Amino acid sequence: MLVNYYYFHNVERILTNQAELSASFFHQYATDEDIEKQSERLLSGFSHNSAAQVQIIHASGQLLQDSTGLPAGERMNQYPDVQEACMGKIGIWKGYEPNSKEALLAVAYPLQTKQNTVGVVRFVTSLTETEKTVNQVSAIFIAVGLLVIAIVAVLGILLSRTITSSITELKLAAEKMAEGDFSVRANKHYRDELGALADTLNTMAAKILKNEQIKNDFISSVSHELRTPLTSIKGWVVTLASTEEKDKNLLKDGLEIIDTETDRLTHMVDELLDFAKLDNGRIALLPTSVHLKSLLLHIGKQLAPRAARQQILLDVHADDSLPVIQADENRLKQVFINLLDNSLKFTGPNGRINMYAHAEQHQVIITVEDTGSGIDEQDLANVCQKFYKGNIHAAGSGLGLSISEQIIKLHHGELKIHSKVGRGTKVEIFLPIKGDNYF
Secondary structure (H helix, E strand, O other): OHHHHHHHHHHHHHHHHHHHHHHHHHHHHOOOOOOOOOHHHHHHHHHOOOOOEEEEEEOOOEEEEEOOOOOOOOEOOOOHHHHHHHOOOOEEEEEEOOOOOOEEEEEEEEEEEOOEEEEEEEEEEEOHHHHHHHHHHHHHHHHHHHHHHHHHHHHHHHHHHHHHHHHHHHHHHHHHHHOOOOOOOOOOOOOOHHHHHHHHHHHHHHHHHHHHHHHHHHHHHHHHHHHHHHHHHHHHHHHHHHOOOOOHHHHHHHHHHHHHHHHHHHHHHHHHHHHHHHHOOOOOOOOEEEEHHHHHHHHHHHHHHHHHHOOOEEEEEEOOOOOEEEEOHHHHHHHHHHHHHHHHHHOOOOOEEEEEEEEEOOEEEEEEEEOOOOOOHHHHOOOOOOOOOOOOOOOOOOOHHHHHHHHHHHOOOEEEEEEEOOOEEEEEEEEEOOOHHHO
């Protein structure tokens, strides 16, 4: 439609311009003489620079001159464009020649003298070549359009199949993961959004497998840790029950061991309960005014005998300028004892443990630093993760650091661990200094 309009409109515009120029020339230079007398001269001038058929028509509709040799005197009133021009208007007609049925376009323009129409100049051209050109261009456009549609359709089908197959594979992988099979992996075909989704699913499955392994190791470790004191208690109970003579020394040793093992069980159960509460957000702090220096020195005295037995130098130091902070004293004590317990556990004889605290800007920094075995780099990022133990055969539940980190977070603080294998471990606790209404 646009091609048809473009070509036919251009032909019409060219004929209109030629007719307008011819009428303007007549108005300026040929109005003094009768149009019949000068019709031949006008035809010669008007048709000189035009390839179209030029006609000079009298105002009555009679043909005076024709550039193609049509005889003068023929009546032209049957053409709408001539009728319009005879009334002083521009006439445009598109139709077919009666005899040859050839498509024609005609533009008739009035020739006026003193506001009177004395004649008409008419430009007529064949539209056969124009229609042929329009048809060819239209055919090319249609062919190109069909080719584009075919290409788009093929690409659409291929792209649709690609996306559909990728989504289907992801769906199958997700369904297997939902059923508990986390060993399955989603195939990544392209580096696009679906590829990113496949990476996410695979990463999720890998992390779940890792967490499952950590959980299984934790259960195995806790089971072993629980079995050991229970076995010891059971053994001593049987021993004491079967002793006929009243051996006070044996009774005393047995009761001491039972008491120690019971404390171990109580400590482990408390850790499990604390972890469950922290993990579910059900634990509540009981903040009071805490004198950190007094608390740290008290903990140092409490653990000094154990350090001496293990031939480890334990040094606790706190600045006199330490402020009084609002915190849960029992929970902080739990954290500090846990950190010192870890240091004592992994520091050999003749080792050293330093615990010191100082205030800096709007926070208090408590540091526990030892010369123990240190933590492997691959375990360092996971030591505070729940259920994680770097060595599943080591004593303890493996929940201590996880619980400690959660308690510090509840105090709106931060716990950082720095360690190198063979060079010891440094744990830093950052606690904010806030008012009574902080919690």
